Each structure stands twice: as C-alpha cells, then as structure tokens.
Amino acid sequence: MALSADESGRLGELLTSRAELVTQRWTEIIAGQLRGRLSQAELVRQVQELHRALVDALSKGAVDLNAEDATELRAVLAEFSRGQARQGFSATETATGVFALKEALLSVLQADQDAGTLRDYVSFSALVDQMGLFTFETFVRTRESLIADQAEQLLELSTPVVKLWEGVVAVPLVGTLDSARAQVVMERLLQTLVDTGSPYAIIDITGVPAVDTQVAQHILKTVVAARLMGADCIISGIRPQIAQTIVALGIEFGDIATKASLADALRHVLRLTGVEASRRQSRREA
C-alpha cells in the first residue's frame, strides 16, 4: 500500500518540524527494550541516521519503500539490520526498533485529534510496517549467510592432518563423522601421506562421541586406502565405553593396530621405526 503524494509530503513535514521530539521518543522506546545492551550514543546515531534517510526519501517524493527514491533508505535499513544481526540482537528486537517509530509518531500526533490526522497515521503506519518487514528480511538473510560461513569454517577446522614426528602424521577426528566429512578426511590424509612421504598415520577418535558401523566403515576404508599407498595406520583414542560398544556391535578391526591414547600410538610407531623415546621413569620390563 503506497502513500499518496500528499501524505508522503505531510509525513516528511511532520518528521522535519518535530524532528527532535520524534527521534527522542523513538530512541527512548528502543532503549527501554534493549535495556542497555547498546550504548546510548550508538543508539542515538542509528535513530538519527534512520530518521534522516526517511526524511530524505520522503522529500524526494517516495511513496513506497520499493520506490526508486527510497534506495538510500533501504540501504540504511539494511545496514541497521545487518549490524543488529552481527551483534546478536534477536529478529524481534531488530524489527521493533523500526516499529517503535509508529509509537513515536503517535505520541507526537496525539496533540491534535481530527479525522484527517488519524487517516494520515494509518497510512504512515503502513509505510513503517513495510520498513519493519524489510528489516526483518535483511536480518534473516544476514543470519543465514553467517550460519553458512560458519558451517564451511567448521568443515575446514574439523579435519586437520598434523605431522607428529618425522614420518608420522595424525588425524584428530572431532565430532560426527558423516559421509561428507569422512570423504574430506580420507582425501586430506592420503594427500598428506604423499606430500610428506610418511609411512605411518595415526587416526585419533578421542573426539568422536559414538562409533557406529558407518563410522567404523569409513575408518576401515581410509585405513585400507592408506595401506594401498604403502602407509600403516594406527587407530587411537579408543575409550572404554567405545571399546565395549564396538565389541557388542561385532565390528572387527582385524590386524589394524589400535591404542587407547594418541601418546600410546606415537610410542608404538616410534618403537617400530627404532626411535628411542626415553622416559624419566623407566617402566618394569616384562
């Protein structure tokens, strides 16, 4: 629903002539809602910027938020809601930040009470509603892109292949090992084996909460692939509850070496390669 050119002009006039009162009331309403989570100075700046953009758009004759003349206003609104989304404000808080303008306008208009004013107010409200919904949409889009970015970063973060020793690489697995991640892990491990010329790889599953048959199958496939390339794999980080679950499930790791901790696995590999790892307290030899 668009404003008529007259209404648009009257709203612009009202916002200009009563600028101080409107922005003050507007700021008060938002401040009451955010309870000090945004500094007063920042809040005043935001409100003034929105106010200025709105007056600008109206003075250019914008009758609708989608109008050409409202481009600047849309940009300011989008910037406002992106800021709110990044700072962790909720969608409701962001949208009501704009809807608060209605209440501010109402308190300014309450002084004169003729029917024309009421009709104007209803049309102004429609414009503010449009602005609120636009803010809401931008907010959701910003959040979605944040989530997508984080998911991507997580996939990157969660599959590092680290060099533990000369000729020994390790893959610390953390979280859920689904097919997509298992594929990434296998590719990275095999590539690192080639790049570093390592004959040994340790797959550490300390951070995997549950080892079911699918996870086991992914690990077994990775081990077999590494073997085809001439590298030996050791699986470490098998906690007591995981060991018991694997036995009950009936999964067999065959002749693949498994160890309780990453340290044990590294010691095992070093012994195989003939490196002496000296300990302060020598254990009793069997």
Add this chain to the structure above:
Amino acid sequence: MTSGVDLGRPQTQSVGSDEDVVRVRQLVRTVAVAVRLSLVDQTKVVTAASELARNTLVYGGGGTVEVTAIDNGRRPGIRIVFADSGPGIADLDLALTDGYTTGGGLGLGLSGARRLVDEFDVQTAPGQGTRITITKWSR
C-alpha cells in the same frame, strides 16, 4: 543440556536426512543422561539408536523416532521407537544375521543394535513398514 526437553512426554524426531540421524543421537543422549544411564550404557544406546535411525532413513525411506523416559517402578530407563512405512523386512532372521546386508554396509547394524540394548522388538511385514522398539534400563 537437558533444558528445552520435557522428559515427562515422548520426544519425537522425524528422520529424513543424515542431519536428522545426528539429532536423534543428541536427543537419545540427552534422555539417557537424564535417566542416569552409566557412560557405557549411554554410549551403547546412542550407538544402537544411530544404527536404527540410519536404517529407518536408508531402508525405510525415512520415518519417525520417538524417545521416552520410562520407569518400571524399580529403575528408570529409556525406550525408543523407530517407525517407517517403507518396504518392510521380508526375512527377519536373515536380516538379523551378522554380516548380512543389502545396502553395502557392514551388515552389523540391526544385529549389533540388538546386542547393545536390553529389550529389542521388531514388528514388520513386506509392504507394511517396520517398527522397532528398544529399551535400555539403568543399572
């Protein structure tokens, strides 16, 4: 992290994707912790739920999982029902044989899940879908 989960009522999770299998695992773990299962039993029931939820997805074409905290008067426990309206299991004994698979897995999911829980019940018929109920009691 028991907040947001009302343990008095059955919790339902639909299974339609791999992410849903993860959600089932998290839900089962939350309830298993709440009914005070030991760490080993938590891991066992979560693993069993993971297997069966994946079967619901892969072989049943998706379905629902219902998790309930229960109490038989002497000890608390967790009951999980996996239901799908897929093709059903034609030969249950064969499906429960270790190493038998029609889907390229290890063939241990169904039989292994049975060994991981205290009670295991399957209702299925060709074309009638499958309904598996498992129960794990706290010791």
